[in-house]
Amino acid sequence: MSDGFQVTMSDLLAASDKFAAEERSFTGALPANGPAPVDGGSWVINDALSEVLESIGLLHTQLAGVIGNDAASLDATYREYQWAENQITTEVKGIVVDPAKAR
Secondary structure, eight states: OOTTOOOOHHHHHHHHHHHHHHHHHHHHTSOTTOSOOOOOSSHHHHHHHHHHHHHHHHHHHHHHHHHHHHHHHHHHHHHHHHHHHHHHHHHHHHHHHOGGGOO
């Protein structure tokens, strides 16, 4: 079903690092309150544009948060897999070195 696709521990860590770097880069691309205000020539237009630009800033901040959460999830998965691998290694060493002390 996976068609030969295999994820390695280093792939998980590299993906986590890349997502974290992209989140920092994306966050810095736009101010949190949106693009700089513009003058449309009328206070009505300026107010409407201000609302739109502020909404863009909020959506941008949300998307940066999603990217950051993905980075954290990948890192957590890496840590869980690493812990499991360490546990398996400990068990195997216990069986090979001193089978009487194996759990």
